[in-house]
Amino acid sequence: MVQKIIIGILATALIAVCSIWGYTEWQKRQVAAPVAAVVPAPVKPPEPVKAETELAPTVAEVPAAEKADGTHFTYQYVSPRNPELLAMYNMAREIDVLKQLPEIKQLDGWLTLPRPINFIAAECGTTNAFYAKDKGDIVLCYEMLELLVRQGGAMAQASGGGTRDQLEYLMANLRFLMLHETGHALVDMLDLPSTGREEDAVDQLATTLMLSLVSADESQGDIAQKLQLASNFFLMTDDGNHDMATYADEHSVGAQRFFNLQCMIYGNNPGKYLRIVTSGRLPEARALRCEEESKQITRNWMRLIEPNIAPKHRMTREEEAAKIAEIQQKQVENSQAPYMR
Numbered sequence: 001m002v003q004k005i006i007i008g009i010l011a012t013a014l015i016a017v018c019s020i021w022g023y024t025e026w027q028k029r030q031v032a033a034p035v036a037a038v039v040p041a042p043v044k045p046p047e048p049v050k051a052e053t054e055l056a057p058t059v060a061e062v063p064a065a066e067k068a069d070g071t072h073f074t075y076q077y078v079s080p081r082n083p084e085l086l087a088m089y090n091m092a093r094e095i096d097v098l099k100q101l102p103e104i105k106q107l108d109g110w111l112t113l114p115r116p117i118n119f120i121a122a123e124c125g126t127t128n129a130f131y132a133k134d135k136g137d138i139v140l141c142y143e144m145l146e147l148l149v150r151q152g153g154a155m156a157q158a159s160g161g162g163t164r165d166q167l168e169y170l171m172a173n174l175r176f177l178m179l180h181e182t183g184h185a186l187v188d189m190l191d192l193p194s195t196g197r198e199e200d201a202v203d204q205l206a207t208t209l210m211l212s213l214v215s216a217d218e219s220q221g222d223i224a225q226k227l228q229l230a231s232n233f234f235l236m237t238d239d240g241n242h243d244m245a246t247y248a249d250e251h252s253v254g255a256q257r258f259f260n261l262q263c264m265i266y267g268n269n270p271g272k273y274l275r276i277v278t279s280g281r282l283p284e285a286r287a288l289r290c291e292e293e294s295k296q297i298t299r300n301w302m303r304l305i306e307p308n309i310a311p312k313h314r315m316t317r318e319e320e321a322a323k324i325a326e327i328q329q330k331q332v333e334n335s336q337a338p339y340m341r
């Protein structure tokens with residue numbers, strides 16, 4: 001039955017390479033959260049002992065250039081030994097695929113980490129993507145790239161789409177996959193607490209980041225659609241024939257990961273994404289608690305991430321308000337442009 005669920009593929013954007021700004025959007029959607037929990041505390045530079053009447057400098061009084069930037073990532077494409085993977089290597093380099101993932105771009109330099117995360121595309125001998133704890137590497141295997149290209153092609157063909165749809169499927173899945181692995185890296189490097197299965201937690205982080213770090217160039221609807229493409233991967237790789245090894249695995253089964261994602265998307269804005277329920281992609285019984293679940297997950301992840309935002313990228317409430325207004329204005333302008341989708 002699960003396999004019969006239809007994911008609509010809409011022919012839309014080419015790769016979304018946007019300069020994203022996200023903390024404000026993230027906060028803005030957390031209306032139910034206590035303000036103190038999501039607004040970063042003003043960062044004070046080191047200061048000498050002062051008289052009590054002297055005011056401490058506020059964040060706005062310190063030039064941005066003087067505030068510490070976050071940890072920047074590295075990116076690398078390793079040439080494969082297997083000639084059959086050369087096409088993937090060439091494509092990855094040509095697109096510069098590791099640098100086309102909006103949330104990774106946002107996180108690059110945004111957080112203060114004990115060491116850089118190294119994003120590496122390489123031959124692995126297996127179809128996978130993973131975080132290598134010992135080196136701080138996040139590895140995207142060319143074999144995984146090949147699988148996604150193949151799946152994207154099959155989906156595009158089945159829906160009467162073309163290369164653009166195939167590319168969109170590929171990039172949406174890479175976006176989610178690499179964020180999932182980044183979640184593992186953050187849990188490790190920042191020693192973030194996680195009860196329950198880490199695999200589920202980092203799926204939640206990937207979804208939260210995609211739903212929260214939205215720029216003026218990409219609408220909430222665009223993001224939801226890309227998350228749908230990414231969630232489809234879980235259905236395509238779950239044939240429903242589960243043995244003991246599947247149940248014992250550290251990952252939830254594909255169908256569960258699919259429904260968890262639907263719940264997060266729907267719960268992010270039930271009014272806007274009601275169709276996820278009415279189309280049958282999310283059973284009503286689960287949908288009832290998704291708004292609460294989605295908000296709680298987002299709020300909890302924000303609490304974990306927020307203290308690690310580099311001083312340079314923290315904002316005062318006034319700066320937040322100005323940025324919200326600027327982005328909302330751009331979104332209005334974009335929606336009025338006659339040739340934009």
Ligand SMILES: [Zn+2]
Nearest residue numbers: 180184199202
């Ligand atoms: Zn994982």
